[in-house]
Amino acid sequence: MTWIFLIAAILSEVSATLALRMASQTGSNKKWFVVVGVGYVASFAFLTLALDAGLALGVAYGIWTACGVALTALACRILFREALTKLMAAGIALIAAGVVLIELGAGH
Template identity: 70%
Template sequence: MSLRMAAQREGAKKWFIVVVAGYLAAFVFLTLALDGGLALGIAYGIWAASGVALTALASRILFHEPLTRVMGFGIGLIVTGVLLIELGAAH
């Protein structure tokens, strides 16, 4: 998403900085979660699911892309699925 912003807008350099900072932050927080004892499958599931959901929401705001009720329901299913996996792993 930030790469798209960089390709379409003036001031692309600052968007590339956002991309690099975002990737660094994602890997740092993933590493901290794994070091804190979170299982790899759970951590990756949360990481991937939140990426999909947040990208869909941000593209609606930044690029005025559609976000239909069905898509919103899908985001809800993603959140529910990750929570169920976390609850299942706790047992």
């Protein structure tokens, strides 16, 4: 369940961030801010559950933030046609490598 909670935390945070982008657009329905609030609260709740289930804070926070950054960048490229340069893609690859190193270093 630990990893399910962490995945839910990541997906909730990414959803909230994408909703924030929608809410900030000119002429947008401000009801998107409800999605933002619910998403961030859910994200922190799921992160807390992952920690309560035994995941170390350094590992959980590292994976949560790294995956959030990478998934948000990819989703923004697909949904909002934002730039995703080769340099940015290399950064995402480095983030992925960092997540793997954090997990390996945790020594389960």
